[in-house]
Amino acid sequence: MSADEPCVFCAIIAGRTEAGIVHADETVVAILDHQPATPGHVLVIPRRHIPSLAETDDATGAAIWRAARRIATALRRSGLRCDGIRLSLADGEAAGQEVFHLHLHVVPRFPGDGVTVTADWKKRPRELLDQDAARIRNALP
Template sequence: MSEDSIFGKIARGEMDADVVYENEQVIAFRDINPQAPTHVLVIPRKPIATINDLEPGDRELVGEMFLAAKEVARLEGLSESGYRVVMNCGEGAGQTVFHIHLHVLGGRDLKWPPG
């Protein structure tokens, strides 16, 4: 379950992280295995395992995640140069922690397709 994951522990303040931004609904912190010069994860404090587990009542929370990603990009100086926001769903897509999260990536040219 996502509440038992490392991200659940970070969301509850039980585990340290290099926090870049937080509010009552979300927390954003640096990825420990960065794939770009800037690689920040944005997670909801509410445990939700995958996109497939989202409910209609989670609309505002998902919007808050994207607003947080925008703020992370601003704080990290990426707003003008550009950045990528990615959310993986399931093992086949590369999700390794089952607590939804956005990857905010920037600081270098990002190629397409990504993977």
């Protein structure tokens, strides 16, 4: 989605596009993903158009997390297959973000569900980890 295209999440929040709403409050709306990784896959979306995590205020971030926690509890109670929960947020194109309106995925997980998370995990020496930690600490706002 480019900056010129209308935001599908804003259209859903405004009621111009249909969605399976599972939760709504003054700060966030949670909807079923129309291309779910597993049945019950929910997206928690701030009502205000916020393109990225860095542009989110603490109150909105807390509201997203609070809604995700409640939805995770509901998924476990719902009767849908849910042996675990995976929370996922892609921030930026390089991270796989496709809709540039912040959203947190709440994905029910179970053995054999076909959902994979892969990477070329590499162990880093303690000295490099400490250097990375210092760089991040020094960049905190």
